[in-house]
Amino acid sequence: PEALRAALPGEMLELRPDSLLAAQAALRNAPGVFDVQVDGDTLHVFVDDAGRRMAEFIALLEASGIALHGGRAARPRMEEAFLYFAHQKEERRS
Secondary structure (H helix, E strand, O other): OHHHHHOOOOEEEEEEEOOHHHHHHHHHOOOOEEEEEEEOOEEEEEEOOHHHHHHHHHHHHHHOOOOEEEEEEEOOOHHHHHHHHHHHHHHHHO
16 A cells, blocks of 8 residues: 555645636646546645645636635555556546
């Protein structure tokens, strides 16, 4: 299990936007983003550098009219790691 998390690229941000789907769409192709996952009322965004990208994403979401009600760097759980690799496998098939 720990090896799966260790194989993840970069870092993960947890973001709480007021509109999950709009924020997911806005961030999906943003620079430094590897993957965006929805988990309840939170987005898990896998990025190359959490500290650098947080300020960029706040500005991007604000420019898109999306309010952010919280955000932080977080350690991915097994669930997020599994979903990340499942998404990567699915994208390779497409």
